[in-house]
Amino acid sequence: MYASQGQPARTDLGYPDEGPFRYTILPEPFLTHELTRLASAKSTLLSRPSADVRQAKVDSVTFQPCLVEEESSQDRLVLEDWEDQGALIAVFDGHAGHECADYAKDTLPGMVRASLAQTSSPSPFQTASLLANAITSIDERIKDDIISLFPGGESGLDQMSLNEVRHIVNDQDYGGTNHEKVIRGMRGSTALLSLLDSTRENLWVANLGDCQAILGTKLPSGEWKTTLLSSCHNGDNEREVQRVRDEHPGERQCILNQRVLGALAVTRALGDHSFKLPPLYTHKVFLNSNPGFRVAAKVQEFIARSHTPPYVSSTPEVCHRALESGDRFLILCSDGLKDLWHDYGANSGASAGAGAGNGNGSSVEEEWVKIVGKVMDEDTEENTNFALTLLRESLGGDDPEKVSRMVTVEMGERWMDDTTIQVVTF
Structure with a gap:
C-alpha cells in the first residue's frame, strides 16, 4: 500500500516466532499526513455564551491502523456542545x-x-448524581431488554427449550431486534464522561472501567501539575479487587489472575451481563446466540465460577472539580494510550505509576501533562491538535522509522490496542 511512498523494511514487532513483517519507512510530511488521516484527527472550538468566558477547544483522535475489518476499532468517542448547558x-x-x-x-x-x-x-x-444515574440507568436498560424477552424471568427461561430460546434470540430474518438486545448485553464497554459547564467554572468526570482522565494545571512557578480525576477499575487496582472480594465472601475465584472470574480485566463496565445475570442466561441465551462469543469454551470456564452475580459493577465514580485559573487542560483516553506508551512510545520504558486517584499523578500521566504543557507554552497560535501530539509521542515521537513501523506494518491481525484520546483545553 505504501511501497511507492517510502523505503521498505521488515520487523518482527516483538513477535519473533511470527515475523518478519513488512513495513514502509515514510518520509515527512507524508508520515504526519497519513497518521493524521488514519487517526481521524479533529479539533473543535466550543461555543461561548459570552465574550468573558474562556474559549475551550477539544482535540480528538481515535486510532487502530489494522485494516482487517474484523479488527476494526471498538473505541467510540463523543463530543456534544450544548451551548448554555455546557459540553459533554x-x-x-x-x-x-x-x-x-x-x-x-x-x-x-x-x-x-x-x-x-x-x-x-x-x-x-446534583449534577454528579445525574451523571451517575444516567450511566447506571443505561446498563439497567440493557439488562431489562434481555430479561423482557423471556416471560416469567429466570424460572420461565429455565422451562423453555433451547429451540424456543434460539428462535427468540436469533431473529435476524425478522428484523433482528431481539438479537441486537442480546448481543449488546453480551458485549461490554467502559464509559468515561466529562461535563464542562458553559461558564468554564466546573468540570465533572464520571468513570466506569479503565479509561483515564488527567487534569493539567500550570502553577505560578511555570511548572505543570498532574491530577488524576479517575481511578482504574480493573484487577491492577487493589482497592477494586478487595471490593469485589468483599461482595463475594468465600469465593476465592471471583478474582483470578487479576481478572473477574479469571476472564474480564475490568471490574466495572456497561454490558458484560454474563458477569451480572444468573449463569442460566449465559448457558441458554448468550451461548445460543448466533453470532455470539468468539470462543465459547472460555465462556464455559469462567461461568462455572459464577455463584452470586453480579460480579461486575455498573456504578461509576464521579469527580467534581471547581476549575481554577491555572487549570488548563483535561486529557481523556482509553487504556490503549498507556499500553502504546510503555511498549513503543518515545519514552517507552518509563515505569507505570500505581497511584490512580491519589491526586499526585504517576510517572506516565505526568509525562503526558508535561508534553501537552510544553507544546501549549510554545504554541502561540493555539492551533496544535494536542491529542495527535500525544498519539505521535506514544508511537515513537520524532523517530520516523518507529512511527512508520506502527502505522504501516503489514499484519493480518491488530498489533496494538485501540487508542482514543480527547484533550480539552480551557
Whole structure:
C-alpha cells in the first residue's frame, strides 16, 4: 500500500516466532499526513455564551491502523456542545465487540442532556448524581431488554427449550431486534464522561472501567501539575479487587489472575451481563446466540465460577472539580494510550505509576501533562491538535522509522490496542 511512498523494511514487532513483517519507512510530511488521516484527527472550538468566558477547544483522535475489518476499532468517542448547558466529552472502550459501546455512544449523551434540562440550576452534587444515574440507568436498560424477552424471568427461561430460546434470540430474518438486545448485553464497554459547564467554572468526570482522565494545571512557578480525576477499575487496582472480594465472601475465584472470574480485566463496565445475570442466561441465551462469543469454551470456564452475580459493577465514580485559573487542560483516553506508551512510545520504558486517584499523578500521566504543557507554552497560535501530539509521542515521537513501523506494518491481525484520546483545553 505504501511501497511507492517510502523505503521498505521488515520487523518482527516483538513477535519473533511470527515475523518478519513488512513495513514502509515514510518520509515527512507524508508520515504526519497519513497518521493524521488514519487517526481521524479533529479539533473543535466550543461555543461561548459570552465574550468573558474562556474559549475551550477539544482535540480528538481515535486510532487502530489494522485494516482487517474484523479488527476494526471498538473505541467510540463523543463530543456534544450544548451551548448554555455546557459540553459533554466522552470515551467508550468496547470489548468483545463494538455493540455495547455503540449503544452507549448513541444513548447516554441524550439521557444526560434531558436530565440537565429537567433540573433547574443543579448543584455540583446534583449534577454528579445525574451523571451517575444516567450511566447506571443505561446498563439497567440493557439488562431489562434481555430479561423482557423471556416471560416469567429466570424460572420461565429455565422451562423453555433451547429451540424456543434460539428462535427468540436469533431473529435476524425478522428484523433482528431481539438479537441486537442480546448481543449488546453480551458485549461490554467502559464509559468515561466529562461535563464542562458553559461558564468554564466546573468540570465533572464520571468513570466506569479503565479509561483515564488527567487534569493539567500550570502553577505560578511555570511548572505543570498532574491530577488524576479517575481511578482504574480493573484487577491492577487493589482497592477494586478487595471490593469485589468483599461482595463475594468465600469465593476465592471471583478474582483470578487479576481478572473477574479469571476472564474480564475490568471490574466495572456497561454490558458484560454474563458477569451480572444468573449463569442460566449465559448457558441458554448468550451461548445460543448466533453470532455470539468468539470462543465459547472460555465462556464455559469462567461461568462455572459464577455463584452470586453480579460480579461486575455498573456504578461509576464521579469527580467534581471547581476549575481554577491555572487549570488548563483535561486529557481523556482509553487504556490503549498507556499500553502504546510503555511498549513503543518515545519514552517507552518509563515505569507505570500505581497511584490512580491519589491526586499526585504517576510517572506516565505526568509525562503526558508535561508534553501537552510544553507544546501549549510554545504554541502561540493555539492551533496544535494536542491529542495527535500525544498519539505521535506514544508511537515513537520524532523517530520516523518507529512511527512508520506502527502505522504501516503489514499484519493480518491488530498489533496494538485501540487508542482514543480527547484533550480539552480551557
